[in-house]
Amino acid sequence: MDNRLFYALFALILLAGFMLRFYDLTNRPIHHDEGVIGWFKLNILNACLNPDLQNFDFVAFARACGSSYTYDPDYxxxxxxxxxxxxxKLFSASDFTLRAPECIFALATIALLLPLRKNLGDVGVLTAGALLAVSPSMVYYSQRAYMDNFFIFFTLGAVVCAVKYLDGRKSIWLYLGAVDLALLFTTKETAFIFAFIAFAFAFVEYIYSAIGMGWRKAKEEVAGAIAFVWKERKAFTAALSAFAIVYIFVFSTMFFDPLDAWNGISKGLGFWLQRSTTWEGHFKPFGYYYGLLVNYEHAILFLSAGVVLFSLRDSFARWCAFWAFSTWLIFSIIPYKTPWLDPHFIMPMAMVAGIGIDTLVNSLKGWQRFLPLLVVLPLLVISTFVAWDVTYVKYADDKVALVYVSGVDSYKLLVGRIENESKRFQGIETPISIVSTDYWPLPWSLRDYKRVAYYGKSVQNQDAPIIISSRSDYFEIKPELIDNYLPPERYDLRPGATVYLYIARGG
Known part of the structure; x- marks a missing residue:
């Protein structure tokens, strides 16, 4: 394919991905987890990145920065x-800057297909890129402040670095791969699953090669690989050092809490091994992820399954198929399931589809090479429609499986009501009492208010101009002040979490 045509088409794919992800990025209500994540970010910002330079005390600063974040495997x-x-720090805290990094990394994941052009083929890169750009799951979850977009970028980044290093043996790819893997392991504990899949594939591929070339030749290949690693031991040692430095830097909050780096190793894997088999709140049947693919990912499922036999042309193609199937299988076996994990196997499935379509197109001649478009283009149109519908129309509809315990529009109305009514009192200095066991993600949305009290339980004798309660009977308000408040207004933070807003009369 002509280079100019290839890059023009790829630019259009990126543009489509950009439009689907960044259009009205802040429209969706803030999710419970997004509020917690935003709060963690603010803690690090205030303790580490906004020091009081006039009265600077390094010991106090180091202590505050080190304690601003403590690793919690649950998050x-x-x-x-x-x-x-x-x-x-650079762009200020807002709903947009809370979510924008995830969108950027989601787009960068599509761009990461370019270094694999030799392996995927021109048509393969364009097909995989288009599938990822309009995938309903990829689009919907790229608009949510959650770490899976970073994780998916780093998994593909690790693959790119491995492929490039094996192709040219240039040390720069080894170093970049080490940094990438360090960031992968500091993003999410699912990195252990990815590592297991990678080692499992290496073993299976070795057995496959040994059967083809003979065991004696296979042993010689292993001996040669070991000899190469020993010869390049300085480069591998430097790569391991880079991994350790980056890993410790991130986990220790920029080296201010080095003990937390060990927690990332000792706590994370054990916590999720237990959680994934004991916490029944998110238990789903084996076929849960298959159901998501059938209902939402028509294009990727149909194309990857339909051309899988065309997708096994070399070791890289076999890796993509093994990666996709193994990730889906492992996630399906684990009882703990959430829909935002399906992009983890959707990405390699898109690559499988890309390789298959590329192989099919190259096997055809003349005008016949355009025949696959008769299938691919309609599927992309359907996928785009579903992505738009889920992301911008039904984003809070709990009947949609991808939505799953989403924030609701009622929450946006609650925050808007507080913002408007606080202007009648003291603005961001208005006292606000929150006497409800459910209140997240309010700490994020009310971050600019200076006098917010979170009790986390029912506490009586409240007299703040704005009160948020889990009760509608004025129970927490001082008896003599009840007549000074407007009737309670009901709002939902999320499905199943109802609060009541009390606003004082006057101003």
Whole structure:
């Protein structure tokens, strides 16, 4: 394919991906987890990146910065929080800057297909890129402040670095791969699953090669690989050092809490091994992820399954198929399931589809090479429609499986009501009492208000101009002040989490 045509088509794919992800990025209500994630980022921002330079005390600063973040496996690795804090430092904290990094990394994931042009083929890169650009799951979850977009970028980045290093043996790819893997392991504990799949493929591929070339030749290949590693031991040692430095830097909050780096190793894997088999709140049947593919990912499922036999032309193609199937299988076996994990196998499935379509097109001649477009283009149109519908129309519809415990429009109305009514009192200095066990993601949305009290339970004798309660009977308000408040207004933070807003009369 002509280079200019190839890059023009790829630019159009990136543009489509950009439009689907960044259009009205802040329209969707803030999710419970997004509020917590934003709060973690603010803690690092305030403690580490906004020091009081006039009264600077390094010991106090180091202590505050080191304690601003403590690894909690329930909220995964620290990379997202550290990066987000720097984004807030540079561009201020807002709903847009909370979500924009995820969108950028989601787009960058598509761009990462370019270095694999030799392996995927021109048609393969364009097909895989188009499938990822308009995938309903990829689009919907790229608009959510959650670490899976970073994780998917780093997994593909690791593959790119490995392929480039094996092709040319240039040390730069080894070093970049080490840094990439360090960031992968500081993003999410699912990195252990990816590592297992990579080692499993290497073993299976070795057995496959040994059967083809003979065991004696296979042993010689292994001996040669070991000899090469020994010969390049300085480069491999430097790569391991780069991995360790980056890993510790991120996990220790820029070296201010080195003990937390060990927690990332000792706590994360054990926590999720237990959580994934014991926490029944997110237990789903084996076929859950297959159901998501059938209902939402028509293009990727149909194309990857339909051309899989064309997709096994070489070791890289076999890796993509093994990666996609193994990730889907492992996630399906684990009882703990959430829909935002399906992009983890959707990405390699798109690559499988790309390789298959590329192989099919190259096997045809003349005008016949355009025949696959009769199937691919309609599927892309359908996928685009579904992505738009889920992301911008039904984003809060709990009947849509991808939505899954989403924020609701009622929450946006609650925050808007507080913002408007606080102007009648003291603006961001208005006292606000939150006497509800459910209140997230309010700490994020009310971050600019200076006098917000979070009790986390029902506390009586409240007299703040604005009160948020889980009760509608004025229970927490001082008895003598009840007549001073407007009737309670009901709002939902998310499905199943209802609060009542009390606003004082006057101003």
């Amino acid at each position: 995964h690795g620290p990379f997202e929080y550290l990066l987000g804090a720097w984004v807030f």
